[in-house]
Amino acid sequence: DTEVTQTPKHLVMGMTNKKSLKCEQHMGHRAMYWYKQKAKKPPELMFVYSYEKLSINESVPSRFSPECPNSSLLNLHLHALQPEDSALYLCASSQDLGQYSDYTFGSGTRLTVV
Amino acid sequence: KQEVTQIPAALSVPEGENLVLNCSFTDSAIYNLQWFRQDPGKGLTSLLLIQSSQREQTSGRLNASLDKSSGRSTLYIAASQPGDSATYLCAVHEAAGNKLTFGGGTRVLVKP
Numbered sequence: 001d002t003e004v005t006q007t008p009k010h011l012v013m014g015m016t017n018k019k020s021l022k023c024e025q026h027m028g029h030r031a032m033y034w035y036k037q038k039a040k041k042p043p044e045l046m047f048v049y050s051y052e053k054l055s056i057n058e059s060v061p062s063r064f065s066p067e068c069p070n071s072s073l074l075n076l077h078l079h080a081l082q083p084e085d086s087a088l089y090l091c092a093s094s095q096d097l098g099q100y101s102d103y104t105f106g107s108g109t110r111l112t113v114v
Numbered sequence: 115k116q117e118v119t120q121i122p123a124a125l126s127v128p129e130g131e132n133l134v135l136n137c138s139f140t141d142s143a144i145y146n147l148q149w150f151r152q153d154p155g156k157g158l159t160s161l162l163l164i165q166s167s168q169r170e171q172t173s174g175r176l177n178a179s180l181d182k183s184s185g186r187s188t189l190y191i192a193a194s195q196p197g198d199s200a201t202y203l204c205a206v207h208e209a210a211g212n213k214l215t216f217g218g219g220t221r222v223l224v225k226p
Contacts, residue, residue, distance in 0.1 A: 006157075033214075042203060042216035043158070056213060090157055097212050099145035100165065103205075107157035 002027060004106035006091050012112045015081060021109045023074040023091030029104070031055075031097050032074040034066060035090040037108070043090055049074060050097050081113045116141045116208050120217035128225050133191040135220045137204035142182050145207040149178055149189050152201045152219070161202075162189070194224045 004025045013019045023032065031050045035043035048056035049068040063085075065077040074091055088108045094101035117140045127133060137147070146165045150158040162171045164180040164187065171178050175192040191198055201219045208215055 042218055044216075045213055048213065056211075088155070092158075092214075099207070099209070101207075102146070102148055102160060102163040103214060104160065105150070105158035108155075110155065 002104065004091055004093055004104050006089075006106035006109050008109060009107065010110045010112075012114060013078065013081065014114055015083075017081075018077070018079045020078065021076040021089055021091075021111075023076075023106060024072055025093045025104070026072055027093065027095075027104065028071075029093035029095050030071060031094045031101065032068060033092040033094075033103075034074070034076055035092065035105075037088045037090055039087075047076075048097075055097065078111075081111075083113050086112045116206060116210075116215045118204060118206055118215050118217035120202075120204060120220050122220060123218065124221040124223075126223040126225065127194055129194060129196060131194055131224075133189075133194050133198070133222060133224075135189040135191075135202050135204075135222070137187040137189070137217050139185045139187075139206050139215075139217075141208065141210070142185055143209040144182065145209055147178075147180055147187050148205050148207070148214070149176075149187075150203045150205065152203060154201075158203065194222075196224050196226050198222060199224050 034046040037043040047066045052068045067075040090108045091106045149161040162178040177190045203219045205214045205216045
């Protein structure tokens with residue numbers, strides 16, 4: 001299995017809702033990432049987990065809350081989002097944070113906040 | 115702060131022509147450089163990974179070169195096909211901060 005699987009593929013939520021995005025990989029990778037991508041822009045790093053511990057938080061607002069319950073799963077919990085948070089959320093994984101690692105990305109969750 | 119630039123931002127060519135996509139970066143302290151393809155509204159598909167010690171990588175019709183000292187990489191796609199139409203992103207794996215930084219992408223259209 002050489003894939004990163006993201007669910008759901010599409011999500012519409014209101015500003016008072018609580019929802020979660022899920023990411024799963026079974027490649028034995030120990031580093032996992034969340035990226036946010038606005039239309040016609042490159043992906044921007046949000047969070048990095050290494051060996052299930054948060055390694056990097058790129059000053060992301062607290063309405064985004066990541067969680068790594070085990071080495072194969074990465075969640076992004078969403079609460080009280082704003083319309084400007086609408087974007088494609090991409091999950092990625094790599095073998096580790098080492099210099100020889102390459103990245104595998106999922107197909108993303110298209111989030112719309114109304 | 116690392117900055118990654120891709121030129122041109124958009125490219126339109128007739129089928130069969132070779133494609134040349136450019137990527138430049140400001141800080142040569144990188145571990146590697148990766149080229150990705152992204153179809154509209156979809157995730158990223160990895161095309162080629164070049165380690166900092168390598169000069170080029172090849173896969174089928176794709177060839178990517180890396181000149182770390184001058185901060186440049188070029189992706190060549192031979193004999194383009196309409197199915198090659200997509201956005202191509204380069205990303206550098208920075209040694210400082212140990213993270214991936216993307217260029218703005220080149221949007222490619224191959225006309226039949």
